[in-house]
Amino acid sequence: MAPKTGPRMPLKRSRGACPKAFASSRRKTRLSGKSEQAVHFELAIIRFWDHRDRWAFKENRVQIMFQGKTALVTGGSSGIGKVISLMLAAEGAHVEVVASSDMSKAQAVIDEIVEKGGMGTPHVADVRKPSQVVELVSNIEGRRGKIDVLVTAAGIFLPTAIGEADVDVFDQMIDTNLKSTFYCINAVAPGMAANGGGKIVCISSVAAFVGVSGYSAYCATKAGVMMLVRSLALELAPKGININAVAPGNTATPINASIRQDPEYASYLAEMEKKTPSRVTFSDPADIAGLVLFLASDKARAMHGSTVLMDEGLSAGI
Template identity: 35%
Template sequence: MNAPAHGPLAGKIAYVTGGSRGIGRACAIAFAEAGADVAISHLDDEAEARTLVQAVTARGRRAFQMAADAGDVSQINAFIAAAEAALGPCDILLNNAGINLRTPFGQISEAEFDRMLNIHLKGTFFTAQAVYPGMVARGGGRIINIASQLGLKGSAGIVTYCAAKAGIIGFTRALAHEAGPLGVLVNAIAPGPIETDLTRSRGAEWKAEIESRLPLRRMGRVEEIAATAVLLAGPGGSYYCGACLSPNGGDIMH
């Protein structure tokens, strides 16, 4: 039996896509620590998802996990329906699922383009659409979309990724205009370079080069992105509408 909820998200239910690792996992745990019950989707990452469920329940909150491809609308809808049946309707949606493929522009295939845009932009769009009517009917909700500072500045070799993340920022701002008057706050987070399994796989030389460019001289931690997500999800985020917060170590200053 779960303990009484305490914290800024007490009594709330959060759904996190791509929640088994990295930023999504840190946000799921932070939401639980702030008092929310948490449902996550993942892409066939069952072992990591089970350990996350244990981490959430160890904090006295309810948890649910399910494999679902964020680029497939039927699987998105199945996850939303199953999460609602297990925990209840969504108060906080964190659209985090994503991939990163590095290919020179002239070699990008149609299949790679479609996969990148499907996972990032299409997935974000239709996951938000799946929970949106319920939020409107209940008079409120929070939708938080994970973008990237590369959607603001661009970078060579990852054109499709940058385009997808820029699209998420544009989608966030457009939906915020429509959703804000109905009580649904839509915002984005555009992290800079963050220590994750993916970035660690790039090696020490790549990391040193990235860190040398940053005013803070270090990569960020997933917990620092999770803190921003909790802000936007909770009472402290009540006047953010269409914002794109970018914890990036000074990579972009705006």
């Protein structure tokens, strides 16, 4: 069966409609009976769409940043990558959502995109394997003509304490966080250059700037992403390709749901809050995604090789 996609549906509303009432109704309908984690992600996207709806209502028009663009998002089936996918679709992009092994996860994101009137296609690919990355990119370019935006959001966060670390885990961290980023850029950049340019946004981490005890491999991979982006800017900028990165701090995603919700971690969270200047221990993934959309847009034309911290001030100092 062919993957489920959908046509772009224009936003429509009569002049007499009330945005607040519309948003309230949508919340009640969509959030009833859902888990706390599902509600968290739904609210992030609802806030984004409500903002667009109010703008469209006020101005009687919708300004769409990525209309007619094709965006490839690795790690797009969960966490920050999922929110990036949804927000790109909300701004008109045809989003190619990549899950690592489970097509149903990518399809679920596409279903949500289509339900909101957007467009996209689900994929499964192990981005740690160059051959699968090349096949993925060739498939998209053959079907869509070109890739305008690449977001590399695939990543894992595992401990590698010295003297206790499993070497296989170390290799897995390097392969998933660093090598896959290079493989994707290496496969996409030639096509972007041939078509006059494009935008590449990589997900690094605050851990590229400050060490995290017990997670040295993770820190090293994210610092590697930061330097990869800086070095590749020298090659890609002359070809009309902007490559930049976002370095999030702690962000509310499924990977840390237990830490945020389990009473066992209450004292840890209280300590983290004290250390976080903004007192927001976990950023909303929609905040991170908003910066990614900016870097993927023409508004960031002059940015090349930058890694932008978005860590609630965590790395600013003591």
